[in-house]
Amino acid sequence: MINRELKRGSTEMLILALVEDRPRHGYEIGKLIEQRSDGVLQFHVASLYPLLYRLEKRGLISGRWIEKAGQRRRRFYKLTAAGQKVLAEQRKTWRDFFAALDHVAGINPA
Amino acid sequence: MINRELKRGSTEMLILALVEDRPRHGYEIGKLIEQRSDGVLQFHVASLYPLLYRLEKRGLISGRWIEKAGQRRRRFYKLTAAGQKVLAEQRKTWRDFFAALDHVAGINPA
DNA sequence: AGATATATATGGCATCACCATATATAGAGA
């Protein structure tokens, strides 16, 4: 598992990317991050939910409650237009960041 | 400039990588990070020096004072054997981390 | 009955990059 300091600042992009195609709820997002990264990335719910609230407050995602009989209510979030823009920026930022790290520290084998 | 949250946890690897070939002092390390990343990465001295102390305390680098007439004294740090090992691990960790991010969030253009 | 999975919520802690500020020397420009 990646240490917490590396993950700082990456969760936001991960969430935005996961609600890009269709609305998803918090628990599902957490599971998807874990599955799609083969367990390399994991986020505790105590990090996940507060971040969802922050992202919604900033207008990058919008959520609505879905209630079904015999189920706990779930809040589904979808990406807003503003969120799409920020997501694109963050993808570029991460590319640039990693390129810079590689340039200074030689991460990729020569 | 990359935001501060992304940088968290990367400074350590950058410093270790920069003292890998030869001993360097703090100020030089800061300048090198900035130059070699074309300004994408910058670290304030208020982050740099405390981190150097932590790295030395953990035995990953070792420093010694060099005094020259008409110059402020400078502390040169070199990579220890333990530091070399940690550096190799961190390079791999960053590769894996970025691969996982790309897998989940699709950072690199298809 | 107990364990596990699903699903959301929140108070408090730890880490670390940054801000502000301090000390000290030397060279360039006005």
Next chain:
DNA sequence: TCTCTATATATGGTGATGCCATATATATCT
């Protein structure tokens, strides 16, 4: 002379955020 910039190290306090612990609630499997 005075000021600015570059070099070089040092440290007290702040803020952001991922995590721990804990809480609530429903359904299924053994």
